Amino acid sequence: MTMGLHLFEARVNCPMSKILEKPDHGATFPIVLHPNELEFMAQSGTGHLLLVQANFFECGGVAVGLNISHKIIDAYTLCKFINSWAAIALCSANTDHVVPPVKFGAAASLFPPLDFLNSPQPSIDFVKENCITMRYLFDASKITALKSKAASAAVPNPTRVEVVSALIWKCVMEASRSNSDLRPSVWCQFVNMRKILPQAPGENLLGNLVGYSVAKTEEREVEHDVKSLVSKLRKGLEEFKVKYGNGISREDVFQQCIELSKLIGKVDIDTYCSTSWCRFPFYEADFGWGKPSWMSIPSTVEIKNMISLVDVSDGIGIEVRLTLKDEDMAIIESNQEMLAYASLNPSVV
Structure with a gap:
């Protein structure tokens, strides 16, 4: 039985600037500012859906931390929820003009539930090892330089997400290969299906509509540059669009989950899972005390080889949360190519 929403209020005995100077100093950020009681148990239908x-x-500063179950929403829906909630708080009298009509249950009509009683259920068990999460910031000028470096005849105008992802992929591959044998590497990029599915009824479709595109390198491919990896990322996304651009069935969705669980479980392949929250308007949320100066994805759960990207307040720079094995992260922290384009845990203020 789920328990819905629970709201906490906390008094923080320091100025906000102390947190923002070094956001990941010790355990201050995830524990103090973020509700961390939500349990993600594979077999459970209990607990809070939202904290x-x-x-x-x-x-006088205010920070709002949210923890919400991925069983019911994705990042797109979370952003819609936050902005609608803020609009209601800011214009409490009549919100018809600021809160768009949402389509609850529409996702279930597109993909009716399957009968899992007699079917093997996919279990996506993310590998939990001795991992560490670090925060990197790619500012606007560095992304512009990286775009210029990554442009090619195959992809003349790479996106900022593509170039940042390609650089990170290159660096984590080098780190992994320094600590182990050469092996294939796979980059799984989670994709907002609302932009792809022809049957998706508008942008106000709530729920979990997430797929993933795949790019990979082979064991024999020893050297990689950012250009070639951008091409692989673009090719993987285009192949995904071709495969599912005419629609996707509930059986396809289920099969995707099975394939992802198998891929993550392979010990002879390095699999990296990336989620981009870029271009989602989190910075537009105004609860009445102004728009946020900083929005971030805290690392309360460290899952090996997970990468999250989110906009910074100017809408051009990108903040990255990178979770790797301790020994791989030690190499990344001294990677000169990475440090040429990204700052390690800079101050927000």
Whole structure:
């Protein structure tokens, strides 16, 4: 039995600037500002679907932390929820003009539930090892330079997500190969299906509509540059669009889950899973005290080889959360190509 929403209020005995100077210093950020009681148990239908923690600093600053179950929503829906909630808080009298009509249950009509009683259920068991999560910032000028470096005849105008992803993929491959044998490498990029499915009824479709594109390198491919990896990422996305651009069935969705679980479980392949929240308007949420100066994805659960990308406040730079094995991260931290384009945990203020 689920318990719905729970709201906490917390008083933080320091100015907000102390947190923002070094956001990942020790365990301050994820534990103090973020509700962390939500349990992600594979077999469970219990617990809170949403936890919210409102943090009030002695300087008057406010930080809102959310923890929500991925069983019911994806990042797109989370952003819609936050902005609608903020609009209601800001214009409490009549919100018809600011809160768009949402289509609850529409995703279930597109993909009716399957009968899993007699079917093998996919179990996506993310590998949990001794991992560490680091925060990197790619500012606007560095992304512009990286785009210029990554442009090619195959992809003359790479996106900022493509170039940042390609550089990270290159660096993590080099780190992994320094600590183990040469092996194939796979980059799984989660994709918002609303942009692809012809039957998706508009942008206000709520729920989990996420697929993933795949790019890979072979064991024999020893050397890689950012250009070639951008091409692989673009090719993987285009192949995904061709495969599912005319529609996807509920059986296809189920099969995708099975294939992803098998891929993640392979010990002879390095699999990296990336999620991009870029271009989702989180920075537009105004609860009445102004738009946020910083939005981030905290690393309360460290899952090996997970990469998350999110906009910075200017809408051009990208903040990255990178989770790797300790020994791989030690190499990444001193990778000069990475440090040429990204700052390690810079101050937000």
